[in-house]
Amino acid sequence: MAAINRDEVAHLAQLAHIEMSDDELGRMASELAVIVNSIKSVSEAAGDDVPATSHPIPLTNVMRDDVVGHVLTVEEALSGAPDASDGRFKVPAILEES
Amino acid sequence: MNTETILSFEEAMEKYDPVLGFEVHVELNTKTKMFSSAPNVFGDAPNSNVNEVCLGLPGVLPVVNRKAVESSILIGLALNCKIAEHCTFARKQYFYPDTPKNFQTSQYEDPICYDGWLDVELADGTVFRVEIERAHMEEDAGKLTHMGGATGRIQGADFSLVDYNRSGVPLVEIVTKPIEGAGSRAPELAKAYVAAVREIVKNLGVSDAKMERGNVRCDANVSLRPYGQEKFGTRTETKNVNSLRAVENAVKFEIQRHGAVLDSGVKIIQETRHWHEDTKSTTSGRPKSDADDYRYFPEPDLLPIVTTAEWVEELRATLPEPPAERRKRLQADWGYTDLEFRDVVNAGLMGEIEETIAAGASAAAARKWWMGEIARRAKLADVDPAALGVTPAVVVEIEKLIAAGSINDKLARKVLDGVLEGEGTPAEVVQKRGLAVVSDDGALQKAIDEALAAQPEVAEKIRGGKVQAVGAIVGGVMKVTRGQADAGRVRELILATLGVEG
Numbered sequence: 300m301a302a303i304n305r306d307e308v309a310h311l312a313q314l315a316h317i318e319m320s321d322d323e324l325g326r327m328a329s330e331l332a333v334i335v336n337s338i339k340s341v342s343e344a345a346g347d348d349v350p351a352t353s354h355p356i357p358l359t360n361v362m363r364d365d366v367v368g369h370v371l372t373v374e375e376a377l378s379g380a381p382d383a384s385d386g387r388f389k390v391p392a393i394l395e396e397s
Numbered sequence: 398m399n400t401e402t403i404l405s406f407e408e409a410m411e412k413y414d415p416v417l418g419f420e421v422h423v424e425l426n427t428k429t430k431m432f433s434s435a436p437n438v439f440g441d442a443p444n445s446n447v448n449e450v451c452l453g454l455p456g457v458l459p460v461v462n463r464k465a466v467e468s469s470i471l472i473g474l475a476l477n478c479k480i481a482e483h484c485t486f487a488r489k490q491y492f493y494p495d496t497p498k499n500f501q502t503s504q505y506e507d508p509i510c511y512d513g514w515l516d517v518e519l520a521d522g523t524v525f526r527v528e529i530e531r532a533h534m535e536e537d538a539g540k541l542t543h544m545g546g547a548t549g550r551i552q553g554a555d556f557s558l559v560d561y562n563r564s565g566v567p568l569v570e571i572v573t574k575p576i577e578g579a580g581s582r583a584p585e586l587a588k589a590y591v592a593a594v595r596e597i598v599k600n601l602g603v604s605d606a607k608m609e610r611g612n613v614r615c616d617a618n619v620s621l622r623p624y625g626q627e628k629f630g631t632r633t634e635t636k637n638v639n640s641l642r643a644v645e646n647a648v649k650f651e652i653q654r655h656g657a658v659l660d661s662g663v664k665i666i667q668e669t670r671h672w673h674e675d676t677k678s679t680t681s682g683r684p685k686s687d688a689d690d691y692r693y694f695p696e697p698d699l700l701p702i703v704t705t706a707e708w709v710e711e712l713r714a715t716l717p718e719p720p721a722e723r724r725k726r727l728q729a730d731w732g733y734t735d736l737e738f739r740d741v742v743n744a745g746l747m748g749e750i751e752e753t754i755a756a757g758a759s760a761a762a763a764r765k766w767w768m769g770e771i772a773r774r775a776k777l778a779d780v781d782p783a784a785l786g787v788t789p790a791v792v793v794e795i796e797k798l799i800a801a802g803s804i805n806d807k808l809a810r811k812v813l814d815g816v817l818e819g820e821g822t823p824a825e826v827v828q829k830r831g832l833a834v835v836s837d838d839g840a841l842q843k844a845i846d847e848a849l850a851a852q853p854e855v856a857e858k859i860r861g862g863k864v865q866a867v868g869a870i871v872g873g874v875m876k877v878t879r880g881q882a883d884a885g886r887v888r889e890l891i892l893a894t895l896g897v898e899g
Contacts, residue, residue: 311692353696354699361699362461363460365464367434369448370436371452373443379454386442387443387444387558387559387560388561390556392556
């Protein structure tokens with residue numbers, strides 16, 4: 300796994316909608332590099348015969364029956380919304396330009 | 398406005414070989430959502446079918462809907478897929494207001510169903526095999542309404558309103574492998590493929606399968622390459638083409654558009670296109686870019702799904718007969734011509750006719766009633782024939798009354814009136830309305846004698862050998878008996894009365 304460089308951090312920050320200063324980008328690049336290296340050593344320890352783990356708890360098939368349960372009222376649903384109109388969440392225009 | 402030049406379809410087909418690919422999203426009709434117990438209901442008041450999980454509030458835990466998993470496996474089996482013994486969920490990250498969590502819970506590297514195929518029959522009977530890459534489980538997004546601006550479209554909107562009722566509704570996304578070799582049948586194949594998928598999920602009972610409600614949605618990928626070239630051309634993906642006709646038209650348009658772009662020496666841009674039903678054309682959406690870097694990772698809040706052979710076989714045992722096979726079998730059993738059968742299928746009455754025949758009617762009688770009188774009344778009432786209120790049992794009983802000579806065709810229509818007005822079974826309606834055919838010769842003879850006395854000149858003509866004049870007397874008798882006489886019997890009796898050989 301290649302080391303994380305500053306451009307990649309900037310790219311990720313943009314994808315995640317996180318504003319980062321130049322200083323922060325540099326610092327994060329070196330911190331993430333350490334993490335990547337740590338993960339690399341895990342990959343070295345696990346041979347090809349060890350399947351990837353998607354979850355730390357060895358359980359499967361935790362499922363529920365298809366029965367209607369808890370539902371919020373419209374008022375409850377909208378109670379945390381910064382803005383609402385007509386029973387719906389109101390959000391700013393999505394496209395910045397036409 | 399679309400000012401793009403396009404080739405004629407014929408010219409595009411002369412020069413280029415189309416390659417297709419489809420992503421069809423099927424909304425499941427489970428009672429609850431994929432990962433929450435909030436109701437999955439269409440058309441309710443906005444944001445009335447949500448809870449904390451569908452709204453992506455902090456600290457909530459999703460739990461998988463077992464029925465949705467089973468419906469997904471059924472779809473996979475019906476598409477001849479392999480069912481993964483072990484599969485996981487993944488987060489697909491993107492920012493858009495219809496997705497409150499800022500990620501969609503989906504499947505990535507290990508879909509629950511993979512490597513299938515579907516034989517699609519074109520109108521002329523040609524069978525085309527479409528290979529299925531995968532069918533995976535995921536959740537639907539909320540519904541955005543763009544406000545302000547001129548057209549209600551996203552462009553120029555002042556703000557948008559979000560209804561999260563659809564957020565978290567179980568989806569199965571069915572992805573084909575690249576479809577090669579369709580040639581000029583490509584648009585037709587596109588339509589037939591989506592129609593076949595829709596029919597399958599409807600037949601399985603796992604989706605309401607109404608395209609107009611977005612239960613089945615298609616993204617159509619099209620690319621062109623010169624004949625003989627193995628490498629695929631650059632593709633475009635036309636999004637949310639939401640009727641069968643639109644699927645056909647969108648594929649056709651993109652083939653024509655690609656052809657013109659390639660002819661002019663320009664490269665196709667890999668991008669999403671939006672289909673416009675009004676202009677029957679597509680316009681550019683956003684280009685594939687960073688926004689498509691979804692940074693999938695395994696969903697830490699959900700555990701893997703493990704399918705045992707026992708579970709899968711249990712589900713396989715519940716699979717209904719595939720629609721295409723069922724149609725072939727029924728047409729052969731009923732002895733309908735291709736045209737008759739196609740009309741029945743297009744009218745959506747195959748099931749009703751099948752039940753009517755099973756209840757004891759002949760194939761010809763079942764078709765006569767459903768495609769004739771019942772379809773006619775349904776059209777007048779502007780409802781589906783199946784929803785008119787006539788049951789197969791009613792048709793069978795009316796047919797039996799006709800066969801027994803109790804009523805004739807004309808009276809049968811009056812019996813149907815009575816049944817539809819809630820007066821009871823056909824036999825009860827005959828009783829209550831006094832609709833039985835008058836078969837008592839004594840009563841008929843009286844009416845005949847009166848009719849002959851009323852038209853002595855006609856009686857004289859018949860005696861003189863003009864047998865065809867008997868119609869006037871029969872008409873008189875039918876009038877007196879309010880249509881309740883057996884016309885054939887009346888004719889016999891008239892001729893006998895006048896001593897004339899029929």
